[in-house]
Amino acid sequence: MLEDDQRGRFGARAPLSEVIGRRVRGTLHRRLLLTRDAQRLYSPDVFRLAHARFAGTGKVLILDAPGTPGIMHWTYPIPAWIRGWVNLYTIHDAIPLITPELSNVEPLSLARRIRALASVTDRFLTVSDAARDEILRALQLPAALVSNCGTAVTALAHGPGQLPDGLIAQEYxxxxxxxxxxxxxxxxxxxxxxxxxxxxxxxxxxxxxxxxxxxxxxxxxxxxxxxxxxxxxxxxxxxxxxxxxxxxxxxxxxxxxxxxxxxxxxxxxxxxxxxxxxxxxxxxxxxxxxxxxxxxxxxxxxxxxxxxxxxxxxxFTPERFGARLRRLHDEFTSDSRFDV
The missing domain is CATH 3.40.50.2000 (Glycogen Phosphorylase B;)
Known part of the structure; x- marks a missing residue:
């Protein structure tokens, strides 16, 4: 897991001084050293700094992690890359690229970011064959670079069953x-x-x-x-x-x-x-x-x-999703990056 201090601040407007400082650091720093413990990798501002670097230079932020290399699953195409690791980036869909009128995501910046990551990623992952076909068509990527691993349905624990006033079970x-x-x-x-x-x-x-x-x-x-x-x-x-x-x-x-x-x-x-x-x-x-x-x-x-x-x-259970990911991981475990 890779974390920074932005957890819980999604959508929060940063002070102008913080924004300017991040832009300057993003332009100056090609690499960032992460800290590591048994549970996570960490840097105070890695995610926003990566976006600031890409916006200012068009370059992906290089991250260095101490210890044995591993496999990093990026759940979104963030313009950052852990050097020496297997880096896998999930692209959930190509909707902003295929039908931009249906999305609030800016298509040109997304396409630039994905193309930049294509030079460093080990694989792009997506969640359906339809999404994979559209990603390949929109970005003209090699077919072997994009895999559909699907996804899993989780967190279906229900509450007490008390519906909002006026709603009756099976009647809405x-x-x-x-x-x-x-x-x-x-x-x-x-x-x-x-x-x-x-x-x-x-x-x-x-x-x-x-x-x-x-x-x-x-x-x-x-x-x-x-x-x-x-x-x-x-x-x-x-x-x-x-x-x-x-x-x-x-x-x-x-x-x-x-x-x-x-x-x-x-x-x-x-x-x-x-x-x-x-x-x-x-x-x-x-x-x-x-x-x-x-x-x-x-x-x-x-x-x-x-x-x-x-x-x-x-x-679409976690067990079946996990099996698909294990098969994917098996493609990389013989990689020389994992030699100790």
Whole structure:
């Protein structure tokens, strides 16, 4: 694990003096020495310093770690590299590069960063075959440089089961996530409205204030994890007709909890869901409407989706994900970097 003092400060605005100091240090320092104990690697400001160095010089920050080399999994393409180690960078999707209008991530800087890392990485990892294909197409990378390792569903421990006021188990539809353009929420709301269902649609996330209040549309703020699991577990169905995803974690989470799912019939969502969800064309509002009507009226369909979903979710357990990572690690264990 690599840590710095920025934990808990995500999104917090830094003082101007700190920003200027970091820019200067990023320009001057090519390398940074990490400290190491039994649990972690550490430097006070490594993540922001890496971004400052790349913004100022276009160069990746070189990190030196004492002791025996290991394998570093970077969970995002951060412009830093531990010299002498195996460095693996996860790219969750190519949405900012393929369809920038659906993302808030600046595409040019992301592409520059990934291309710079391509010269030092041992492998880029991603979470679905669809995401891998799009990454290769967007960045023109060698096919052998990008591997799909999938991901795992974890943290499904539920709370006391007490739903927000007005919600009844199995009698509401749920969407959870950010209100990004790719989430397709205007079409989803219109389709729910046009379906004629009397069951409410619940949108939960930190940024749904944009939605206009109307009867049956329930807007919930960001939920603590156990409360979110309760919402997923007790929903009549998860409605997730997103326009673009690298994986679509809520889909598998809902399946693992025995909740039927409606999602998109293309890309990573169709790949991950397989035949275990009700698949609809996400740009066809009428198709989403008909899907909601079927979920509203056909309990046999819901039972089938519940059984298939539980079986499908078994492909995304921590044990299976761990096995995939071990096979990947085995490719590097004979590397001379690990000779003692």
């Amino acid at each position: 539809y749920l969407f959870c996530g950010l209100a990004e353009p790719r989430k397709n929420l205007p079409r989803l709301i219109a389709a729910w409205r046009n379906s004629g269902t009397t069951r409410p649609l619940v949108l939960t996330g930190p940024d749904h204030d944009w939605a206009q209040a109307e009867a049956g549309l329930v807007l919930l703020p960001f939920q603590a994890r156990p409360a979110l699991v309760d919402l997923l577990r007790n929903a009549r169905a998860l409605l997730f007709p997103s326009l673009a995803e690298g994986f679509g974690l809520p889909v598998v989470e809902a399946m693992a909890l025995g909740t039927p799912v409606l999602t998109a019939n293309n890309g990573a969502l169709a790949e991950v869901a397989g035949r275990s969800a009700l698949l609809v064309d996400p740009v066809d509002e009428g198709a989403i409407t008909q899907g909601i009507i079927r979920l509203d009226q056909d309990d046999n369909l819901r039972s089938t989706l519940m059984m298939r979903g539980l079986e499908r979710a078994g492909n």
